C-alpha cells in the first residue's frame with residue numbers, strides 16, 4: 348500500500364472524520380464533493396424508446412462508501428455498465444463524459460477503465476464456476492477485461508510474474524477465508540463464499556475504487572456480517588467503494604453516502620438517514636412496489652401509510668374487476 352493511501356486510510360477509518368467530511372456536502376442530486384474520485388456528466392442510455400439512464404451530473408467522494416440505490420429498473424446496473432465501459436451511452440457523441448481520478452474515461456475500453464483503477468465485481472458465470480478458486484483469482488490479475496477475461500485463461504502469459512501473482516492471490520484468499528478452498532471448483536462455493544471470491548478477485552488488480560453490484564444478494568445471514576466487515580475494512584484502508592444494494596438495512600449500516608436513482612435519473616443524495624426520509628425517495632420506491640422495506644418503518648408518516656393503503660386497495664379492486 349502506498350504512503351498516501353495509508354495516510355488517507357487513517358482519516359477514512361475514523362467514522363467522525365468521515366461524517367465531518369461529508370457534513371458540508373449539499374443534500375441535492377449531483378452535489379459537488381470535497382474530493383471527487385469519479386465525476387460523471389450527461390450520460391444517457393436509451394433502449395428503443397425507453398430511457399434507462401439519464402444522469403446529468405454525479406460525483407463520488409474518494410475514500411468513503413457510497414451506496415447507489417433505487418427501485419427495480421431504476422437504471423443502476425445499466426449505469427454501472429456504462430461507466431465501466433461495458434456499454435456505450437446513447438449520449439456518447441453529445442456530451443457524455445466521465446473521469447476517474449483525473450483521467451477521462453469516456454473514450455476508453457473496459458480494460459482501460461480497470462487499468463485506471465476502477466474495478467467492478469463480476470458474478471461467477473458458468474465458465475468461471477468450472478474453474479478452481481485459485482484460477483479465478485489469477486484471472487483477476489488480468490484486469491477483468493470482459494471477453495479478454497475468458498481468452499486469457501488459455502494464454503500462458505504469466506511467465507516469471509506467475510509466482511508473485513499466485514502469492515498475492517493466496518494472500519487475498521487467506522484474508523477472505525477462502526484459502527482452504529484454493530483448489531475447489533468455484534461452482535462448489537456457497538452464495539456468500541462466491542461473493543467473497545468475486546470481491547477478492549477484483550482486488551487482484553489493486554483498484555482505487557471497487558464497484559459491487561448487490562454484494563449481499565444470495566448471502567446467508569452467517570456470512571453477511573463478514574462481508575460487511577470486509578467492505579468496511581477496504582474503505583478503512585483508503586479504498587473508495589461504490590455499491591448497488593437492495594437491502595436497506597445493509598445500506599444504512601455501512602454507507603457514508605447514498606445516491607438514489609429512479610427511472611434513470613438521480614433523484615436524491617445524502618447520508619442514509621436523511622435520504623431515506625426524503626419524500627422523492629419514498630415516492631420513487633412506493634411508486635415501484637409497495638412492500639419495499641426502507642429499513643425503518645418509522646420514516647413512513649401516517650399520512651403516507653394511509654395513502655399507500657388506499658393505493659393498494661384501489662389496485663386490489665381493479666384486479667377484482669378485471
Ligand SMILES: Nc1ncnc2c1ncn2[C@@H]1O[C@H](COP(=O)(O)OP(=O)(O)OP(=O)(O)O)[C@@H](O)[C@H]1O
Nearest residue numbers: 394397398399417418419420421422423424425426
Ligand atoms: N439490454 C437491454 N435491452 C433493453 N432494455 C434494457 C436492457 N438493459 C436494461 N434494460 C432496461 O433498462 C431499465 C433499467 O434496467 P437496470 O437493470 O439498469 O435497472 P436496475 O436499477 O439495475 O434494476 P434492478 O435493481 O432490478 O437490477 C429497465 O427497464 C430494463 O428493463
